[in-house]
Amino acid sequence: xxxxxxxxxxxxxxxxxxxxxxxxxxxxxxxxxxxxxxxxxxxxxxxxxxxxxxxxxxxxxxxxxxxxxxxxxxxxxxxxxxxxxxxxxxxxxxxxxxxxxxxxxxxxxxxxxxxxxx
Amino acid sequence: xxxxxxxxxxxxxxxxxxxxxxxxxxxxxxxxxxxxxxxxxxxxxxxxxxxxxxxxxxxxxxxxxxxxxxxxxxxxxxxxxxxxxxxxxxxxxxxxxxxxxxxxxxxxxxxxxxxxxx
Amino acid sequence: xxxxxxxxxxxxxxxxxxxxxxxxxxxxxxxxxxxxxxxxxxxxxxxxxxxxxxxxxxxxxxxxxxxxxxxxxxxxxxxxxxxxxxxxxxxxxxxxxxxxxxxxxxxxxxxxxxxxxx
Numbered sequence: 001x002x003x004x005x006x007x008x009x010x011x012x013x014x015x016x017x018x019x020x021x022x023x024x025x026x027x028x029x030x031x032x033x034x035x036x037x038x039x040x041x042x043x044x045x046x047x048x049x050x051x052x053x054x055x056x057x058x059x060x061x062x063x064x065x066x067x068x069x070x071x072x073x074x075x076x077x078x079x080x081x082x083x084x085x086x087x088x089x090x091x092x093x094x095x096x097x098x099x100x101x102x103x104x105x106x107x108x109x110x111x112x113x114x115x116x117x118x
Numbered sequence: 119x120x121x122x123x124x125x126x127x128x129x130x131x132x133x134x135x136x137x138x139x140x141x142x143x144x145x146x147x148x149x150x151x152x153x154x155x156x157x158x159x160x161x162x163x164x165x166x167x168x169x170x171x172x173x174x175x176x177x178x179x180x181x182x183x184x185x186x187x188x189x190x191x192x193x194x195x196x197x198x199x200x201x202x203x204x205x206x207x208x209x210x211x212x213x214x215x216x217x218x219x220x221x222x223x224x225x226x227x228x229x230x231x232x233x234x235x236x
Numbered sequence: 237x238x239x240x241x242x243x244x245x246x247x248x249x250x251x252x253x254x255x256x257x258x259x260x261x262x263x264x265x266x267x268x269x270x271x272x273x274x275x276x277x278x279x280x281x282x283x284x285x286x287x288x289x290x291x292x293x294x295x296x297x298x299x300x301x302x303x304x305x306x307x308x309x310x311x312x313x314x315x316x317x318x319x320x321x322x323x324x325x326x327x328x329x330x331x332x333x334x335x336x337x338x339x340x341x342x343x344x345x346x347x348x349x350x351x352x353x354x
Contacts, residue, residue: 093249097335099215131329217333
């Protein structure tokens with residue numbers, strides 16, 4: 001068995017890659033027709049689903065790099081984020097404005113620990 | 119011997135850093151006079167060369183963060199990328215637009231596994 | 237004891253997260269009223285303080301992703317950076333322009349090795 005696990009593979013990318021107890025993935029909203037708050041809530045829910053899929057959890061997030069299409073939407077990000085982050089288990093976070101594909105308001109690059117014993 | 123290996127050191131940065139079976143590096147085109155497609159092809163070829171140098175391979179890529187100077191060039195990125203990615207071994211990928219140094223169209227931040235047994 | 241250590245936790249994020257011998261954190265200038273050179277010097281000093289706090293050092297930096305609010309300030313970044321980087325132990329570095337919160341000129345995403353024996 002390989003020491004690298006890949007989930008949700010397409011030709012272009014894997015949805016999640018796990019190596020040495022660390023998972024790497026990227027999330028954008030599945031439905032980009034929503035506004036920033038809606039997209040952030042989708043992305044956070046998608047992160048929860050991925051964490052469950054890989055046997056991790058919200059308490060094992062290491063780092064999240066957030067790209068917003070408009071930093072003026074940071075309050076909407078923070079409102080949803082603050083309600084979502086697990087108290088005492090917050091990851092490191094960076095947040096900058098970058099150009100995203102049309103319609104997309106937020107993109108998150110996630111790093112999480114997978115195994116509790118490694 | 120240190121548990122950190124550094125390749126291609128200059129005063130400002132190392133070309134590649136390896137620690138705990140994970141390699142980190144950044145690529146921009148060696149010849150930025152080419153257009154986006156040419157620069158993407160250069161960067162992907164440079165990644166191949168680095169993978170060979172560190173004893174890794176295209177099947178051990180974990181994550182690639184792509185910065186494009188213009189997201190309108192995403193089709194050119196994807197055409198070269200799709201032909202390059204190894205089927206069944208695609209890394210995680212993020213792609214956003216950011217400001218790059220004059221002439222540069224693409225910059226990639228690469229994470230790859232190095233040792234097959236770690 | 238958890239295999240994840242978090243330092244400087246607030247509701248929104250941790251200042252530093254350490255897992256499997258790797259530390260992740262993000263720095264912006266504590267005093268954003270200064271110009272780019274002043275903010276870069278602050279950020280580098282803050283990185284030093286964090287390295288000391290977690291039992292690491294400037295010789296154990298793996299990767300630094302630099303976001304500048306204006307790439308025209310790259311010479312100011314490089315002047316402070318070149319004086320700071322430890323010769324023979326330079327990390328990998330990416331540097332792109334991205335939108336930062338008002339007043340901020342530079343943001344750095346840092347990855348460093350923590351334990352010398354892992």
